[in-house]
Amino acid sequence: MTITESDLRSAAGSAAGGTRLARAIWAKVTEPADPVLGALIDALGPADALSWLSSLKEPRNEGGGLPAEFAGLAPQMRNRLVRALERWRPRLEEVEVDREIRTLEHCDGVLVTPEDEEWRRGLNDLGFETPACLWVRGVGKLGEITKRSVALVGARAATAYGEDVTMQLATGLVDSAFTIISGGAYGIDIAAHRAALAAQGTTVVVLAGGADRLYPRGNAQVFARVLDSGLIVSEHPPGSAPTRARFLTRNRLIAALAQATVVVEAAWRSGAISTARHAAKLGRALGAVPGPVTSMMSAGCHGLLRDETAVCVTDAAEVAELAGQIGEHFAAPPSIVPTLFDTLNGPESAIFEALPLRKPVALASVARTAGLSFEVTMATLAQLEMRQIAVREGQLWRRAKD
Amino acid sequence: MTITESDLRSAAGSAAGGTRLARAIWAKVTEPADPVLGALIDALGPADALSWLSSLKEPRNEGGGLPAEFAGLAPQMRNRLVRALERWRPRLEEVEVDREIRTLEHCDGVLVTPEDEEWRRGLNDLGFETPACLWVRGVGKLGEITKRSVALVGARAATAYGEDVTMQLATGLVDSAFTIISGGAYGIDIAAHRAALAAQGTTVVVLAGGADRLYPRGNAQVFARVLDSGLIVSEHPPGSAPTRARFLTRNRLIAALAQATVVVEAAWRSGAISTARHAAKLGRALGAVPGPVTSMMSAGCHGLLRDETAVCVTDAAEVAELAGQIGEHFAAPPSIVPTLFDTLNGPESAIFEALPLRKPVALASVARTAGLSFEVTMATLAQLEMRQIAVREGQLWRRAKD
Numbered sequence: 046m047t048i049t050e051s052d053l054r055s056a057a058g059s060a061a062g063g064t065r066l067a068r069a070i071w072a073k074v075t076e077p078a079d080p081v082l083g084a085l086i087d088a089l090g091p092a093d094a095l096s097w098l099s100s101l102k103e104p105r106n107e108g109g110g111l112p113a114e115f116a117g118l119a120p121q122m123r124n125r126l127v128r129a130l131e132r133w134r135p136r137l138e139e140v141e142v143d144r145e146i147r148t149l150e151h152c153d154g155v156l157v158t159p160e161d162e163e164w165r166r167g168l169n170d171l172g173f174e175t176p177a178c179l180w181v182r183g184v185g186k187l188g189e190i191t192k193r194s195v196a197l198v199g200a201r202a203a204t205a206y207g208e209d210v211t212m213q214l215a216t217g218l219v220d221s222a223f224t225i226i227s228g229g230a231y232g233i234d235i236a237a238h239r240a241a242l243a244a245q246g247t248t249v250v251v252l253a254g255g256a257d258r259l260y261p262r263g264n265a266q267v268f269a270r271v272l273d274s275g276l277i278v279s280e281h282p283p284g285s286a287p288t289r290a291r292f293l294t295r296n297r298l299i300a301a302l303a304q305a306t307v308v309v310e311a312a313w314r315s316g317a318i319s320t321a322r323h324a325a326k327l328g329r330a331l332g333a334v335p336g337p338v339t340s341m342m343s344a345g346c347h348g349l350l351r352d353e354t355a356v357c358v359t360d361a362a363e364v365a366e367l368a369g370q371i372g373e374h375f376a377a378p379p380s381i382v383p384t385l386f387d388t389l390n391g392p393e394s395a396i397f398e399a400l401p402l403r404k405p406v407a408l409a410s411v412a413r414t415a416g417l418s419f420e421v422t423m424a425t426l427a428q429l430e431m432r433q434i435a436v437r438e439g440q441l442w443r444r445a446k447d
Numbered sequence: 448m449t450i451t452e453s454d455l456r457s458a459a460g461s462a463a464g465g466t467r468l469a470r471a472i473w474a475k476v477t478e479p480a481d482p483v484l485g486a487l488i489d490a491l492g493p494a495d496a497l498s499w500l501s502s503l504k505e506p507r508n509e510g511g512g513l514p515a516e517f518a519g520l521a522p523q524m525r526n527r528l529v530r531a532l533e534r535w536r537p538r539l540e541e542v543e544v545d546r547e548i549r550t551l552e553h554c555d556g557v558l559v560t561p562e563d564e565e566w567r568r569g570l571n572d573l574g575f576e577t578p579a580c581l582w583v584r585g586v587g588k589l590g591e592i593t594k595r596s597v598a599l600v601g602a603r604a605a606t607a608y609g610e611d612v613t614m615q616l617a618t619g620l621v622d623s624a625f626t627i628i629s630g631g632a633y634g635i636d637i638a639a640h641r642a643a644l645a646a647q648g649t650t651v652v653v654l655a656g657g658a659d660r661l662y663p664r665g666n667a668q669v670f671a672r673v674l675d676s677g678l679i680v681s682e683h684p685p686g687s688a689p690t691r692a693r694f695l696t697r698n699r700l701i702a703a704l705a706q707a708t709v710v711v712e713a714a715w716r717s718g719a720i721s722t723a724r725h726a727a728k729l730g731r732a733l734g735a736v737p738g739p740v741t742s743m744m745s746a747g748c749h750g751l752l753r754d755e756t757a758v759c760v761t762d763a764a765e766v767a768e769l770a771g772q773i774g775e776h777f778a779a780p781p782s783i784v785p786t787l788f789d790t791l792n793g794p795e796s797a798i799f800e801a802l803p804l805r806k807p808v809a810l811a812s813v814a815r816t817a818g819l820s821f822e823v824t825m826a827t828l829a830q831l832e833m834r835q836i837a838v839r840e841g842q843l844w845r846r847a848k849d
Contacts, residue, residue, distance in 0.1 A: 076797075076818035131820030135811060210740055288800045289788065335737030335749055338612055338761035347737055350752055350759035357752035357759075359740035386691065395478075398690045409537060416478035418533030 048142060050096040056142045060092075061160065067091040068158045068178040070145055073282045074136045075177070077294040081129035083173025084122075091177065098130060099137055152283050154182035154256055165191050168301045170327050176280035176298065180256045183276035190247055190276060194224040195368050196303035196324075198296075198317040199233025199310040204342050207233055207310030210334055212240040214307065217361020219246025223368065224275070226251065226303045228295065233309045233317070235264050238271060248275040251302065253295040254287030255279055278302075296320040305330035305368035307358055311345030318345045325354050330367045332358035385434075392417055396425045397434060397444065405441030450501040450544060452494045458544045462494075463562065469493035470560050470580040472547055475684045476538045477579070479696040483531035485575025486524075493579065500532060501539055554685050556584035556658055565590050570703045572729050578682035578700065582658045585678035592649055592678060596626040597770050598705035598726075600698075600719040601635025601712040606744050609635055609712030612736055614642040616709065619763020621648025625770065626677070628653065628705045630697065635711045635719070637666050640673060650677040653704065655697040656689030657681055680704075698722040707732035707770035709760055713747030720747045727756050732769045734760035787836075794819055798827045799836060799846065807843035 048070070053063035068091045075082050085094045118126065149156060157163050158178045163186045169175055181187050195218050197211055215225050215237045225241040225248040227234040234250075241248035250271050254260050256279040259268045271277060280298060281291065296316055300306050300323035308331075311317035324331045333355035336343030349355035358364050386394055392415070399414035400406075412422040426442055429435035436445045450472070455465035470493045477484050487496045520528065551558060559565050560580040565588045571577055583589050597620050599613055617627050617639045627643040627650040629636040636652075643650035652673050656662050658681040661670040673679055682700060683693065698718055702708050702725035710733075713719035726733045735757035738745030751757035760766050788796055794817070801816035802808075814824040828844055831837035838847045 128820070131822060132818060135814040135821060135824075136818065139815065206739060206741070288797065290793065290797055290800075334740060335745070335752065335759070337608060337739055338736060339608070343737070344761070347759050347761045350737065351761075351765070353755065357737070357749050359746070359749045359753075363753070391692065395690065395692055398692075412537040413541065416534060416538065418530070419537060420533060422537075 048096050048099040048140065050092045052142050053092050053096065056146055063092045064090065064160060065156060065158055065178070066142070066146060066149065067095045069149055069156055069282065070095060070140055070142075071177040072280060073145070074133045074140065076132075077176060077280050077291065078171075078174040078297060079129065079132075080173040081125050082177065083175060085126075085129075086177070087173065098133070099140075101130065148283070152180065152257075154180050154277075154283075157181050157187050162186075163188050165302055167191075167304075168298070171297060171301050174297060178280070179298075180279050180281070180283060181276055182256045182278075183272045184274055185247065185276060187249075187276060187278065190224050191226065191249060191302045192304075193222060193368075194226050194249070194303045195364055196226040196299045196306040196320065197233065197237035198227055198299060198306060198308055198320045200312055200315055200317060200342050200345075201230045201232040201234075202312075202342065203232035203236065203310050204336075204340060206336060206340070207334075207342055208236040210336075211236040211309045214309065214334075214361050214364055215240035215246070215248075216244045218364060219244040221361065221365045223365065224249060226299055228253070228292075228299060228316075229260065229264055229268065229277075230316075231261065231263065235267055237309075238267055242267070242270050242274070245274075249302065250275075250277045251295055251299050252277060252279045252287065253281075253291040255281050255283040255285040257283040258286070260287050292316055293319055297323040300324040300327055300329060303329065303368075305332065305364065307332040307334065307364055307367075308346050308349060308355065309334045310336060310340075310342045312341055313344045313348060315345055318349070321349055321355060331355045332364055332367050334358060389434075392421055392425050393429060396422060397429065400435055400442055400444045402444050405436075405438045405443035407441055411442055450498050450542065452498040454544055455494050455498065458548055465494045466492065466562060467558060467560055467580070468544070468548060468551065469497045471551055471558055471684065472497060472542055472544075473579040474682060475547070476535045476542065478534075479578060479682050479693065480573075480576040480699060481531065481534075482575040483527050484579065485577060487528075487531075488579070489575065500535075501542075503532065550685070554582065554659070556582050556679075556685075559583050559589050564588075567593050567704055569593075569706075570700070573699060573703050576696075576699060580682070581700075582681050582683070582685060583678055584658045584680075585674045586676055587649065587678060589651075589678060589680065592626050593628065593651060593704045594706075595624060595770075596628050596651070596705045597766055598628040598701045598708040598722065599635065599639035600629055600701060600708060600710055600722045602714055602717055602719060602744050602747075603632045603634040603636075604714075604744065605634035605638065605712050606738075606742060608738060608742070609736075609744055610638040612738075613638040613711045616711065616736075616763050616766055617642035617648070617650075618646045620766060621646040623763065623767045625767065626651060628701055630655070630694075630701060630718075631662065631666055631670065631679075632718075633663065633665065637669055639711075640669055644669070644672050644676070647676075651704065652677070652679045653697055653701050654679060654681045654689065655683075655693040657683050657685040657687040659685040660688070662689050694718055695721055699725040702726035702729055702731060705731065705770075707734065707766065709734040709736065709766055709769075710748050710751060710757065711736045712738060712742075712744045714743055715746045715750060717747055720751070723751055723757060733757045734766055734769050736760055791836075794823055794827050795831060798824060798831065802837055802844055802846045804846050807838075807840045807845035809843055813844055 053066050057063050057066040165188045211233050225237050227237045229250045238248045256277050259265050296319045299320050306324035308317045308321050333346040333349040395415040399411045412419050433445050455468050459465050459468040567590045613635050627639050629639045631652045640650045658679050661667050698721045708726035710719045710723050735748040735751040797817040801813045814821050
C-alpha cells in the first residue's frame with residue numbers, strides 16, 4: 046500500500062498530474078469534510094501528504110508505538126492523525142495508482158481541483174473542509190457558471206405553494222442572469238432545476254453520491270437535461286453511493302458554491318436547514334421564504350427568520366438584492382394605486398373630511414372640526430376649490446360632488 | 448373665552464378636579480399627538496397652561512405683534528406656540544367651563560388622566576404626544592388590565608388565513624392571561640376581540656372617535672360584549688367623529704398601551720404598519736406573522752421582517768415569549784418523532800448504512816464502505832449486534848431484518 050510521490054508523478058506524467066491524481070485518491074480514501082485531511086493537505090500538499098502517510102508503518106503494529114514521523118507533533122494533533130489514519134487505512138490498502146489513473150481517464154466528466162482556473166474560489170472558504178476535488182459533468186466551467194449564483198433549497202415533501210414559489214424565484218433569477226444551484230432531491234430541489242431549464246437558464250446539481258449515479262432515479266430526465274446546458278457536480282469519485290452522512294456534507298458544497306442561499310420551504314429539522322447553517326457559517330447571504338404559519342413545511346424557514354439567521358425574501362428581486370453587489374439590485378416596494386387622500390397633505394385631508402357632503406357650513410365651523418386655524422383653513426379651502434375638491438356657496442363651504 | 452385656573456378649580460371643586468377638567472378641555476380643543484400641547488402641559492401643568500393661553504390676546508390682532516408673555520421664549524418655540532394657538536383658537540372660543548363639567552358628569556364612562564392610579568404608565572413613553580386624558584368605558588381598571596397585554600393588529604381586508612391565525616393567537620394569549628388590545632375595525636381587529644371574548648378573556652378596543660360612538664356600526668354587537676368584560680378607550684371626548692388623521696394617531700395609543708404588538712396581516716401600506724412603527728419607536732416588542740408570499744395581505748408583515756423591525760412569530764407561545772419577561776415564557780420548538788437514525792451516532796449510522804440487507808460481508812468491507820477504522824468498525828458492530836440492529840453470520844455481517 047505504499048504510494049510514493051514519484052509514483053504519483055510518473056504515473057500521472059507531471060507534478061501537476063501527480064497533485065490531481067493524489068486529490069482523486071484522497072477523495073476516494075476519505076469521507077468528505079474531514080478536517081484532518083484539510084490540515085494535512087494544507088501542510089504538505091496533496092501528493093506529499095498521500096505518499097508520506099501511505100509509507101507509514103501501521104501505527105499500532107509497532108509494539109503499540111507511533112510512527113517516528115509523528116514524534117514532533119503536538120499530542121492533540123498526533124492523536125487526531127493517528128485516528129484519521131486508522132479511518133483511512135481500510136480504503137488506503139485498496140488503492141492502486143495505475144487503476145486510479147485509468148478510472149480518471151475513462152470517467153465521463155472532468156476532475157476539477159483547487160489548482161485549476163475553473164475551480165470555484167468560494168469553496169476555499171470551507172477551510173480544512175474544502176473538498177479535495179470535484180467531479181464535474183455537463184457544459185461550462187464551474188467557476189464561471191457559479192460566480193453569479195443562488196442556491197434554492199428546501200424540502201423533499203414540498204407543498205404546491207413551495208414548488209410554485211420556487212419556480213417563480215428560479216425563473217426571475219434566471220432572467221437576472223443568475224445560475225441556480227441545488228441538490229437533486231424531489232420537491233424544492235428539482236422544482237428549482239426544472240424552472241431554470243424551462244427559463245433556458247443555467248443550473249447546477251450537487252449530488253451526494255458519484256456524479257455518474259444520478260440519484261434519485263425519478264429525476265433522471267431532469268438530470269439529463271441539466272447535462273445539456275448546466276453541470277452535475279460531486280466531491281465523490283464516480284460509482285460512490287449517496288449515504289446519509291454524505292447528504293449532510295454535500296450541503297456545505299451548495300452553500301459554498303453559491304453567492305446566496307435561499308430556503309424556500311423546510312420543516313423544522315431538514316437538510317435545507319443544514320445548508321442554511323453552512324451558508325450562515327460561511328458568512329454568505331441567506332434568505333428564507335415565509336409561508337403560512339399553519340404549514341409545517343414553512344416552520345424551518347420561520348425558525349431561521351425568528352433567530353435572524355436569514356433575511357425574509359418574497360420574490361426574485363429581493364433574492365437578487367440579497368445575492369448581488371450592493372447597489373446592483375434593488376427590490377422595488379410594490380407599486381400602489383394612489384387614492385384622493387394620497388394627493389392631499391395633512392391640513393387638506395383634515396379639511397376635506399371636515400367639509401359636509403351636502404349642506405354647506407361656515408369657514409369657522411370647518412376650522413373647528415378640522416382643528417386648524419382660520420388662516421390655514423381659508424388658504425387650504427382656496428386650494429381645494431381650485432382643484433374642484435371643495436365648493437363655495439356664498440360664504441359657506443361643502444365638498445364637490447364626485 | 449378667558450378661562451382662569453381658579454375658574455377651573457372652583458368649577459370642578461378642587462385643584463385635582465381642575466386638572467381633570469383642563470385635560471378634558473385640552474382633549475376637546477386640540478387634535479391628538481400635538482407635541483406643542485405636550486410641551487406646554489409639561490412646563491405649566493394642564494390647568495395653568497389652559498388658563499394662561501385662553502387669557503392671551505389674539506396674537507395677530509394686536510397690530511400683528513405677539514403677546515407679551517411670548518417675548519422670553521426662543522424664536523422657534525415662540526413660532527410653534529403662535530401657530531398652535533391659531534390652530535386651537537377656533538375651538539377654544541367655543542369652550543364653556545360649566546357645560547364641559549356637565550358633559551363630564553353625564554358621560555357614560557370615566558375620564559382617566561395621567562394623575563390617576565388607573566393610568567397606564569406606558570402611555571407616558573409617548574412623551575409630548577402622550578394623550579391629555581382617556582375616556583374609558585367598560586369593566587376594570589385600564590392600568591391593571593393592560594399591564595399584561597398584547598396588541599393584535601392588521602388589515603381590514605383580512606383573508607381567512609389572517610383571521611384564523613388571529614383567533615389562534617388571541618385564544619392562546621388569553622389562556623396565558625394576556626389582555627388583547629386592538630382597534631375596532633373589520634378584519635383582524637374584530638377577529639382578535641371576538642376570539643378573546645369567546646375564550647372568556649379581557650379585551651380592549653381603542654377607538655379613533657369618541658368612546659360613545661361605536662364605529663363601525665357593523666361591529667356594535669361585539670363592542671357591546673366588550674363593555675361587559677373589557678374596555679373601550681378613546682382620547683377623544685364623547686361625540687367626536689373618527690377621522691382619517693385620528694385613526695393614525697390612535698395607533699400610537701394601541702402601541703403604547705400594549706406590552707407587545709403583533710401585526711397579523713397587513714398590506715404594504717396600512718394602518719397596522721403605522722401601529723408597528725409606533726411600537727418600534729417606543730422600543731416595544733414587535734412581532735409580525737408571516738404568510739404566503741403570494742398574498743398581498745402579508746406583504747406588510749414581510750416588509751417588517753425584511754428590515755428586521757419585527758420578530759417573526761408563528762404561534763401564541765412565541766408571542767407570549769416576545770411580550771413576557773425574559774425567562775417567563777419559552778416557546779418550545781415543535782416536538783419531533785425520532786427515527787432509527789436519531790438513535791444512532793455518526794459511526795453507528797455510517798456502519799448501519801454500510802451493512803448489506805441480505806448477503807453478509809466481511810468486517811474489512813464494512814470498514815472500507817463506512818470510511819472507518821477496523822477498530823471502530825469492530826466495536827460499533829458489537830454495539831449494533833447487542834441492539835439487534837446488526838447480525839453476525841460466522842465472520843460476516845449484515846443488517847438485522849425489521
